[in-house]
Amino acid sequence: MSARRRTEFSAERRRFLTQGAQAAGSVSLVGFLLGAYGEPAASTPVAALRPPGALAEDAFLGACVRCGLCVRDCPYDTLRLARFGEPLATGTPYFVARDIPCEMCEDIPCVKACPTPALDKSLTDIRAADMGVAVVTGTDTCFSITGVAHCVGCYEACPIKDDAITMEMKQEHGKVFFVPTVHREHCTGCGKCEADCLYPEAAIKVLPRALVRHDIGQDLA
Amino acid sequence: MTSARTSPEQRAPGHPATRRIARRSWWLRQRFLLARRAVQLGLLGLFLLGPVAGIWWAKGNLAASTWFGVIPLSDPFIVVQSLLAVGHVTVTALLGALLIGAFYWLVGGRAFCSWVCPVNIITDAAHWCRERLRLPPGWRPQRNLRHYLLAMCLVSAALTGTLTWELVNPVTLVQRALVFGVGLGWAVILAVFLFDLLVSRRGWCGHLCPVGAFYGLVGRTSPLRVAADRREACTDCGDCFAVCPEPHVITPALRGSGSRLVLAGDCTNCGRCLDVCDDDVFRFTERYAYAARERDRLPSG
Ligand code: SF4
Ligand code: SF4
Ligand code: SF4
Ligand code: SF4
Ligand code: SF4
8 A cells, every 4th residue: 555545544544533523522512402402392300399389380381590509508408409301491490398398387488498480488387388288199008098007197287287198987897097188278398297107108198289289170170 | 935825724634734832831822711611610710609508699590590689681582582471571670781782782792601501511522622633624604694583582582572592592591400400401512512523513502592592792892802912923823713713704714914903793803713823913902992003004013
């Protein structure tokens, strides 16, 4: 192989490698952008709850600047910011009730810390918070409902028990059962019940309000 | 000597014309770079002092923060997008945005880029590697493409009612990842690095980033500016052009016959030209007093 042909070859090879690398770089960037863009467009997963006072999801996503000041001022480390790659709008605050529920702080430090309208400052009574609604999902697993044991884990955990949750007595075939019963108009969605449920997979779960639509039920009533 | 200029903007640092015996120490040639890295990392450290050591001088992140429990700061670009998205902001956010906006107007808009933004470390690293590997410049979009992207961010916030840009903004993403937990945030860091390394020379910060474009607009009338004060001493070595992230801003000040001030908002006030010039052509100066002196044709000093 002549020296000239060799240089031609290496120049050719160099160009080929450079172009290949450039193409790979472009694709990885475009892929990243698309992936990132498509991910938060999907709705917030059911297990993720917004902090107290959060505006309705659409308005919340426009108002929240993802600063994490609510996260920092929560004394129980309840809140966290969605990391890139998690199925939530990146950087927005949320909590998972089964991991660490909201303790319904009297002075609501998270709302006070928020520098934007994302957490509504007119929320001054934590009992008026509306993070979601607890629903007994495990009607076939709950120890009390199935009569396995007289369990009151959820009831005892609730910071506003007797208002938001009661154990209703039921009699069937001469047997007495106690059924955990959530009263939606009082429940704040703090998730204490879900966190403390004694069944391995919580038999009571906080769902976002939008999924429960108690307003329709009230219309019919 | 006068017509022998071979476009030093394109010259690599290793070009024979740029290879000279350095008259100044390595430290002197890196002083602003080192100061910038210290400030960038120091600021990150202050944000980490809370979560790591429980010392809460700074809370939050670059989007919005509270300092010493009282001073609110917020990124004006994000606050503007939020205002467009939902139609109102709080007094706190507005005050924070004004403080930050005023500060960066004072110190030169894109000083945010070279002294604060964590992405700058990544893109500078990519550029360093690119120079060592002698890669061709690659994709070279218009410098003002970033202004279109900036407009797009604002329009998109207004139309969708949500902070669309914040879903992908590498600036806040990277800083938030470092302060609040990385997750897959390293993928963003890698993507920006690879883009600048393989696709486009100084591609992200020099052509695309709308955050930098925003601060560039803030800095258009900034008082703190670089001036090619002793441009007569210039030996055409091209070191400043090679090292400047926005070399087009130097040309009028150094080569023109008008003002010696680097007036373009694109200048990041990084001070690299001051670092590398062995003939001490450049200096930081207060723009309006300097311009007045220039008008009076008084020798500056
Ligand atoms: S009310 Fe208290 S526990 Fe609940 S999220 Fe706010 S700060 Fe945390
Ligand atoms: S403090 Fe407010 S703006 Fe900041 S992350 Fe929390 S909800 Fe969003
Ligand atoms: S029922 Fe559950 S979610 Fe509702 S307030 Fe009580 S503990 Fe909180
Ligand atoms: S804690 Fe769980 S298992 Fe026990 S009564 Fe409540 S829902 Fe049922
Ligand atoms: S151009 Fe953008 S990414 Fe680059 S340093 Fe400036 S703000 Fe950061």
